[in-house]
Amino acid sequence: MYGNAYISPEDAKRMNESTDDAENLEIFEARITRGEKIEPGDWMPAEYRKQLIRMIEQHAHSEIVGALPEGTWITRAPNFRRKLALIAKVQDEIGHGQLLYSAAETLGKTREQMLADLISGKSKYSNVFNYPALTWADVAVIGFLVDGAAIVNQVINQKGSYGPYCRALERICYEESFHLKQGHDNFVYLATGSPKQRAMLQEAVNRWYRPLLHFFGPSDRDSQHSEKLMKWKIKLASNDDMRNQFLDQYIPKIWELGLTLPDPELKRNDNGIWEFGDPDWAEFKRVISGDGPCNAERLEVRRYAEEAGRWVRTALMNKDERYVVPLA
Amino acid sequence: MEATKELLYKMADDALIIGHRNSEWTGIGPMLEEDLAFSSMAQDKIGHAFALYNILHTAFGEADPDTLAFKRSEKDFRSAQFLELPIGEYDFSLIRHFLFDHAEHLRYDSLAQSTFQPLAQLAKKVKGEIKYHVMHADTFLKQLGKGSEESHARLQSAINYSWPYALGVFEPGAHEAELISTGTFIGEEALKDLWLARVTPIIEAAGFSVPATTQEQVVYGGRKGFHSEHLASLLAEMTEVTNIDIDAEW
Amino acid sequence: MAELNSLDPRVLRLDLKKIEDGDVATNTHLITYEVFHQEKRGKQAVHAGVVHASTPDMALVMAKETFGRRGKTAAIWVVKTSEIYTLASEDEDMFETTPEKLHREPGFYKVRDRIEAYQKRTAVPQQ
Ligand SMILES: [Fe+2]
Numbered sequence: 281m282y283g284n285a286y287i288s289p290e291d292a293k294r295m296n297e298s299t300d301d302a303e304n305l306e307i308f309e310a311r312i313t314r315g316e317k318i319e320p321g322d323w324m325p326a327e328y329r330k331q332l333i334r335m336i337e338q339h340a341h342s343e344i345v346g347a348l349p350e351g352t353w354i355t356r357a358p359n360f361r362r363k364l365a366l367i368a369k370v371q372d373e374i375g376h377g378q379l380l381y382s383a384a385e386t387l388g389k390t391r392e393q394m395l396a397d398l399i400s401g402k403s404k405y406s407n408v409f410n411y412p413a414l415t416w417a418d419v420a421v422i423g424f425l426v427d428g429a430a431i432v433n434q435v436i437n438q439k440g441s442y443g444p445y446c447r448a449l450e451r452i453c454y455e456e457s458f459h460l461k462q463g464h465d466n467f468v469y470l471a472t473g474s475p476k477q478r479a480m481l482q483e484a485v486n487r488w489y490r491p492l493l494h495f496f497g498p499s500d501r502d503s504q505h506s507e508k509l510m511k512w513k514i515k516l517a518s519n520d521d522m523r524n525q526f527l528d529q530y531i532p533k534i535w536e537l538g539l540t541l542p543d544p545e546l547k548r549n550d551n552g553i554w555e556f557g558d559p560d561w562a563e564f565k566r567v568i569s570g571d572g573p574c575n576a577e578r579l580e581v582r583r584y585a586e587e588a589g590r591w592v593r594t595a596l597m598n599k600d601e602r603y604v605v606p607l608a
Numbered sequence: 609m610e611a612t613k614e615l616l617y618k619m620a621d622d623a624l625i626i627g628h629r630n631s632e633w634t635g636i637g638p639m640l641e642e643d644l645a646f647s648s649m650a651q652d653k654i655g656h657a658f659a660l661y662n663i664l665h666t667a668f669g670e671a672d673p674d675t676l677a678f679k680r681s682e683k684d685f686r687s688a689q690f691l692e693l694p695i696g697e698y699d700f701s702l703i704r705h706f707l708f709d710h711a712e713h714l715r716y717d718s719l720a721q722s723t724f725q726p727l728a729q730l731a732k733k734v735k736g737e738i739k740y741h742v743m744h745a746d747t748f749l750k751q752l753g754k755g756s757e758e759s760h761a762r763l764q765s766a767i768n769y770s771w772p773y774a775l776g777v778f779e780p781g782a783h784e785a786e787l788i789s790t791g792t793f794i795g796e797e798a799l800k801d802l803w804l805a806r807v808t809p810i811i812e813a814a815g816f817s818v819p820a821t822t823q824e825q826v827v828y829g830g831r832k833g834f835h836s837e838h839l840a841s842l843l844a845e846m847t848e849v850t851n852i853d854i855d856a857e858w
Numbered sequence: 859m860a861e862l863n864s865l866d867p868r869v870l871r872l873d874l875k876k877i878e879d880g881d882v883a884t885n886t887h888l889i890t891y892e893v894f895h896q897e898k899r900g901k902q903a904v905h906a907g908v909v910h911a912s913t914p915d916m917a918l919v920m921a922k923e924t925f926g927r928r929g930k931t932a933a934i935w936v937v938k939t940s941e942i943y944t945l946a947s948e949d950e951d952m953f954e955t956t957p958e959k960l961h962r963e964p965g966f967y968k969v970r971d972r973i974e975a976y977q978k979r980t981a982v983p984q985q
């Protein structure tokens with residue numbers, strides 16, 4: 281899920297100023313304009329490589345960190361069907377990480393370096409995973425709505441310019457449709473179940489509403505645009521457009537079950553634009569800069585996984601083999 | 609009939625408990641690819657548990673699989689104590705997987721000839737899955753055996769620790785003679801011999817040694833419903849959500 | 859590491875204190891194998907992606923669940939990334955005019971008009 285690259289304003293500014301070999305740049309840009317993909321062996325502007333690594337890496341981090349909130353409930357899933365679905369779903373997120381780190385590796389950064397940057401805090405992941413899954417109903421909300429939001433993002437990114445990333449996304453999107461279906465299934469069972477189940481779900485929906493509004497990043501009015509990111513097809517849709525598409529697809533599916541959202545201002549205008557109350561962007565900034573309810577735990581668990589697994593990887597390493605960047 | 613039920617219950621409980629335990633690795637494995645592989649094998653095991661409970665349900669009129677797995681009390685579980693132990697570090701989990709899955713491989717292999725048709729059919733169906741589990745375990749054992757000093761030491765101590773527990777998997781039940789005479793199952797004693805003959809050379813070829821164990825050290829009890837403290841807490845955790853509203857559909 | 863008050867019982871069982879704070883090392887990445895997946899007998903094996911592994915055996919074991927955990931699989935192949943050779947990207951232009959070599963294409967050979975003209979000219983009865 282969750283390839284919502286957070287590009288800092290400084291970078292965006294610098295990108296717009298960067299210059300590169302003019303002739304190669306022309307060929308490169310013409311290729312993208314024609315709708316062709318860029319492949320790993322191609323000449324590419326240094327800034328393109330850098331921004332792609334950053335975006336794909338963040339997406340990959342979001343997958344493996346995203347496995348943790350739902351993983352909280354793996355040992356407590358309430359029956360065979362849910363148990364198998366949840367394990368397989370969380371497993372897929374790790375698989376998505378595997379695919380995405382590999383795509384980023386084709387650009388020249390090793391998986392371990394990316395993981396080290398995740399753990400040191402140098403590299404970000406989707407903010408939504410800094411919130412806890414307090415109850416089993418949170419698993420339903422994540423599977424249905426967080427994955428739903430991620431799908432909006434990933435389907436759009438699939439039209440991007442970098443071949444290996446698009447190929448990874450093709451497979452990921454296919455698997456995401458299973459995530460969404462199993463999440464919706466769980467969501468509907470709780471919504472149509474006993475009063476206790478329904479109350480659990482309503483509370484979870486209330487908790488996740490704001491993080492979901494934050495999911496696509498700050499409003500276009502407040503986030504710096506990079507024409508170059510758009511031109512190079514690294515970023516393909518604006519934050520507000522994606523958010524609107526998400527609300528348009530999913531709010532009706534919440535309402536049709538008689539559930540409510542904790543926002544009296546939420547409504548769809550005649551022009552198809554959704555309006556919502558103040559989503560508290562200050563909180564978004566606070567959480568993304570490390571001060572969310574679960575930031576420390578997420579990184580600590582990933583650090584554990586890396587370090588506790590190190591002896592295995594060390595033992596497997598063959599000193600005579602030379603690492604080369606994967607092909608595709 | 610009681611004999612076959614006993615066999616089915618212990619196999620189902622084994623599969624559920626080890627599948628549950630190994631699923632705990634999902635998301636925190638030692639490398640991403642291994643995370644995927646370990647998780648798939650855990651899912652396979654949970655699938656085997658479902659299939660076995662389902663035979664109990666359809667052939668013997670026992671409750672449905674969800675009830676059997678999520679609503680039975682700890683003393684009714686017939687799983688071996690080996691499987692309820694916490695996952696520990698990867699060295700222990702890998703060795704448990706290696707030792708137990710070879711036992712499973714041979715058990716299902718022999719059950720393919722069982723006179724009890726539902727079990728024979730299941731054994732044939734899951735043959736390929738278990739073949740992979742064993743291939744996976746053997747590949748890691750071999751690689752880590754010749755890997756580093758640390759990996760070698762870790763795995764040897766995991767083998768030493770696990771061995772009396774692994775032998776406990778072959779704890780005889782109350783109906784061994786009947787299972788054997790009816791051609792339902794070859795019996796735990798015969799299975800243990802097959803297993804020793806299978807795992808010993810693999811362990812030794814990987815550069816490890818098989819520990820000497822006396823019969824008193826073997827950890828029995830699980831097949832009679834005696835468990836370590838870990839099973840009760842495992843089950844309490846596993847049924848936490850179900851128990852929020854025991855009659856609800858989840 | 860400070861105590862974590864995790865909601866995840868699995869995390870509570872991890873020995874997090876054993877792990878030291880600070881940057882993690884980056885010197886244990888394995889080599890990669892390129893994975894090819896054949897869905898059905900009779901079909902081509904298609905490149906599916908890569909796995910990190912130390913030996914071909916391990917690459918196959920890893921590739922099975924990385925690329926074969928859904929749908930059908932008839933075969934999986936792996937090959938060390940470093941053993942694959944490719945033409946350089948800028949040599950793609952060697953293929954630029956290939957689609958124009960229509961004389962190699964079946965659609966290039968159209969004689970229906972000629973047959974019909976002949977039939978008209980010589981009064982061969984039309985079918
Ligand atoms: Fe995902």
Ligand SMILES: [Fe+2]
Nearest residue numbers: 281427456459
């Ligand atoms: Fe997902």
